[in-house]
Amino acid sequence: MNAWIDKCHFGDCRDTMRRMIADxxxxxxxxxxPPYWGLRDYGVDGQIGQEATLPxxxxxxxxxxxxxxxxxxxxxxxxxxxxxxxxxxxGAQSREHAGKHAPNVSAISANQxxxxxxxxxxxxxxxxxxxxxxxxxMGQPWRLAFALQDAGWYLRRDIIWSKPxxxxxxxxxxxxxxxxxxxLLTKSEQYFYDADAVKEPAVMGIEPRGVGFxxxxxxEQRARGRVTARDSFKRESSKRAxxxxxxxxxxxxxxxxxxxxNGFRNRRSVWTIATQSYSGAHFATFPExxxxxxxxxxxxxxxxxxxPFFGSGTTGSVAQRLGRHWIGCELNPAYEPLQRDRLxxxxxxxxxx
Numbered sequence: 001m002n003a004w005i006d007k008c009h010f011g012d013c014r015d016t017m018r019r020m021i022a023d024x025x026x027x028x029x030x031x032x033x034p035p036y037w038g039l040r041d042y043g044v045d046g047q048i049g050q051e052a053t054l055p056x057x058x059x060x061x062x063x064x065x066x067x068x069x070x071x072x073x074x075x076x077x078x079x080x081x082x083x084x085x086x087x088x089x090x091g092a093q094s095r096e097h098a099g100k101h102a103p104n105v106s107a108i109s110a111n112q113x114x115x116x117x118x119x120x121x122x123x124x125x126x127x128x129x130x131x132x133x134x135x136x137x138m139g140q141p142w143r144l145a146f147a148l149q150d151a152g153w154y155l156r157r158d159i160i161w162s163k164p165x166x167x168x169x170x171x172x173x174x175x176x177x178x179x180x181x182x183x184l185l186t187k188s189e190q191y192f193y194d195a196d197a198v199k200e201p202a203v204m205g206i207e208p209r210g211v212g213f214x215x216x217x218x219x220e221q222r223a224r225g226r227v228t229a230r231d232s233f234k235r236e237s238s239k240r241a242x243x244x245x246x247x248x249x250x251x252x253x254x255x256x257x258x259x260x261x262n263g264f265r266n267r268r269s270v271w272t273i274a275t276q277s278y279s280g281a282h283f284a285t286f287p288e289x290x291x292x293x294x295x296x297x298x299x300x301x302x303x304x305x306x307x308p309f310f311g312s313g314t315t316g317s318v319a320q321r322l323g324r325h326w327i328g329c330e331l332n333p334a335y336e337p338l339q340r341d342r343l344x345x346x347x348x349x350x351x352x353x
Contacts, residue, residue, distance in 0.1 A: 005304060005325040008316070013308040013329035017067040020327070027071050027306040027327065028192070029298030030078040031291055031315045034061055036085060037140060047331060054138060058147050065148055068308060075191045078153070079294040081161065081286070082141040083180040088134030141181040148185060157184040161290060162272045182271070182290070195266060197296040202265035267293070286314040295319050 004025050009016045035049035037057040048064065051057040068078060132138060149155040159182040166178035259265040276287035291314055295305055301323035307315035310328030319326040 004327055006316075006320065006327075008310050008313065008328040008330055010330055010333045012331060014064060014067060016329045017064075017071055017308065021067065021070050025071060025327075026073050026304070028073050028076050028300070028303035029295065030068055030072060030076070030080075030306045030308070031286075031294045031298070031319075032079070032307045032309050033081040033286060033311070034064070034144075034309050036083060037138075038085075054132070054140070054143070058140075058143050061144055062147050062151050064308060065153070066151060068306070069153065069187055071306065072187045073192075074188050076187055077156075077191055077193065077298040078185040078187075079182060079298065080144070080148075080185060081180060081182045081290070082144060084140050084177075085138055087132040087136040087138055141183070145181075145183050145185075148183075154186040154189060154191075155183065156186055157269055158182075159184065160270045162270055163275055164272055165274045167275075182294075192298070192300075194297050194300070198267045198293045199264040200267050201263055202259045267297075286311075288314055288318050291315055291318040292322070295322055295324060299324050 004020060004023065037049055037051065037054055048060055049057065051060060065078070065080075072078065145155055145158070161180045161182050163178045163180075166176060169176045271290070271293070273287050273289045276289065295315075295318055299305055299319075302325070304325045304327060305315060305319035306327045308329045310316065310330040313328060316326040316328050
C-alpha cells in the first residue's frame, strides 16, 4: 500500500488503476475533474477528450469510472466536477483561459488548447456530434452523470458551483456562464458521509460565510488552515450583534428542521466559491475551497483520497493538509513542476512514482 499513497503516478490512469486494483488498493473517496471533450491535446495517442464524437467521449469516461468504482471502498463516495461548452464553438471554458483574461495560464495549457483546436477542425470549432446544432449547449455534465447512473453508480446530488467572479464573456444572446456542476456519486446505497464536518451557519439575515468555502478573506485563510468554520461563524455573529444589539445571532429556525440550536444547518447544494489562481496554474485548476468540503465530508483523517486526473495536484494538497493520504494519476509529466509548487505552498513535498 505504501508504494501507492501520497504520490502522483504518471501515465494513463486506466493502466495505473488496473495495477492498483491488482495490488488490492482501496480508496475512501474520489475528488476529480475529468478533461472536457475537445478542449486540449496532450499529444498522446488514446488520450481522453479527443474522441470523434461526444457519445464516444462519455463512453470512455464511463469506462474510467468503472475502474474507479473497483478501487472505491464499499461505503465510498466520488465527487466529479465538470463544466459545459457549446457545439460549434470553443465556448466560455476556453475563452476564459486565454489571452488577457488569464494572465496566470501556463504555456503548457495554452499550447494544449491550441493543439486541440487545430486537431479538431483547423478553425477552432468543436467537432459536430449527432443531435447537436451549432450554438447548442452540449450538456456534458448531465450526459456524464446519467451515463454513470446507468452504469450502476448512485447519483446522490448535483451541486451547483456558483462563481461570484466568473470570467467575462462577450455574448449578447444568453446569460454569462457563472457556474459548473459537481456530482456526488456513491458505490452503494449506504455510504460514509460526514455531514457535521461540512455544516454551514444558518443565521437569519446573514449570508453563510467561512463554512461556505470560498467567501472572501476568511475562505482564503481557511484554505491555508488558518481559520476554522467556527471562527468564521463567530466573526459573522459578532458583526451582526454590533449592528443589532440584543438580538440572538444563533436563533433556531422552527421552519428548518435541519437547523441546530447552535446556528448551524445541513450543507446546501449551491456552493458559492470564487475561482482561485496561482502563478503558473493551468486552466483546469480546482479551487481548494471546492475540494475541501468533498474531502471533509467523504473521508476521515487517515483515509485515502484519489484523483485520477490529478492535474496541478490540488486534490492531493488539500487531502494532505487535512490529514488524509492521497493518490494521483496524471497523463502529462509536464505538470510535475506545477504539482510540486502547489504542495510546496503548504510545506509539503511531492513524491513521484
